[in-house]
Amino acid sequence: MAKLITGGNGLLGNAFKKTTPEALFPTRFQLDCSRKTHLEYYIEKNNIDTVIHLAAKVGGVKANTEQMFDFYHENSKMNNSMIEACIDRNVKKLVCCLSTCVYPDEQYVTYPLTEEQLHLGHPHESNFGYAYAKRMVDVQVRAARKQHGLKYITVIPNNLYGEHDNFDLENSHVLPALIRKIWEAKINNKKYFEVWGDGEVYREFTYAEDIAKAILFCLEKYDEELPINIGSTEEYLLKDVIMMIKKELNYDGEIVFDKTKPKGQIRKPCSNQKFLDLGWKKEWYTPLEKGLKNTCEWFIRNYPNVRGV
Numbered sequence: 002m003a004k005l006i007t008g009g010n011g012l013l014g015n016a017f018k019k020t021t022p023e024a025l026f027p028t029r030f031q032l033d034c035s036r037k038t039h040l041e042y043y044i045e046k047n048n049i050d051t052v053i054h055l056a057a058k059v060g061g062v063k064a065n066t067e068q069m070f071d072f073y074h075e076n077s078k079m080n081n082s083m084i085e086a087c088i089d090r091n092v093k094k095l096v097c098c099l100s101t102c103v104y105p106d107e108q109y110v111t112y113p114l115t116e117e118q119l120h121l122g123h124p125h126e127s128n129f130g131y132a133y134a135k136r137m138v139d140v141q142v143r144a145a146r147k148q149h150g151l152k153y154i155t156v157i158p159n160n161l162y163g164e165h166d167n168f169d170l171e172n173s174h175v176l177p178a179l180i181r182k183i184w185e186a187k188i189n190n191k192k193y194f195e196v197w198g199d200g201e202v203y204r205e206f207t208y209a210e211d212i213a214k215a216i217l218f219c220l221e222k223y224d225e226e227l228p229i230n231i232g233s234t235e236e237y238l239l240k241d242v243i244m245m246i247k248k249e250l251n252y253d254g255e256i257v258f259d260k261t262k263p264k265g266q267i268r269k270p271c272s273n274q275k276f277l278d279l280g281w282k283k284e285w286y287t288p289l290e291k292g293l294k295n296t297c298e299w300f301i302r303n304y305p306n307v308r309g310v
């Protein structure tokens with residue numbers, strides 16, 4: 002029997018290539034996750050019994066704001082096809098990744114965010130297309146468990162970062178976008194670089210390799226219908242993170258905040274207590290300073306031959 006990991010060329014997929022090199026990592030040209038027939042054929046041909054579904058259309062605030070329908074439509078197609086194919090081909094275990102952005106906006110919840118609050122209200126308006134597509138994965142997986150008795154689960158990482166990230170300024174998440182902006186400002190001798198918003202937002206960040214290990218941990222230890230938060234819960238002010246990256250890249254230019262642009266939710270802290278109760282240890286998470294150092298060093302070594310540049 003074999004393990005299939007979709008989205009193998011992405012940030013988290015590349016982390017899994019280190020932790021789980023024996024798995025199958027088809028490219029999107031080898032396996033179209035939006036087509037159920039392709040998935041069923043691949044699963045049957047390769048005798049797949051476990052699927053870790055990572056493939057998704059993802060991006061930061063800018064991309065989510067400008068491509069609401071695309072984010073909903075493309076992710077829904079992939080998720081619907083994957084879950085149906087796994088049911089029809091009797092895949093024993095399926096892990097689907099959600100995101101902390103699926104949680105309701107701040108007026109509907111109490112912090113820190115716990116798993117049972119997932120459907121208490123609307124997500125933040127800046128990414129509701131993506132958020133609703135991912136929320137429906139929770140509904141589909143719970144329905145599959147109830148109707149078919151399957152051991153399918155959903156996990157909720159938070160903001161991931163690390164080597165092999167997407168550094169496209171139009172579609173990337175906040176950390177890779179900042180790393181690229183600051184590095185290019187440095188090599189082009191610019192005295193400043195621009196950041197959307199005012200920098201006064203708080204985020205939790207988890208190194209991608211930690212999440213790969215956390216998902217494998219859940220694959221062995223977790224079998225409940227509710228999703229489970231698996232990210233590090235230490236919050237960082239974005240302004241402080243920018244200063245860390247400037248230090249790692251040895252750039253002394255100025256930050257110009259464009260306050261006319263959206264900045265997303267002010268904060269969205271999560272509780273990972275349920276995950277810790279499974280046996281995961283807080284000290285197993287990579288400190289942000291160390292993870293940023295690894296990521297920046299990798300970026301410098303590989304620039305400009307990195308994804309999105």
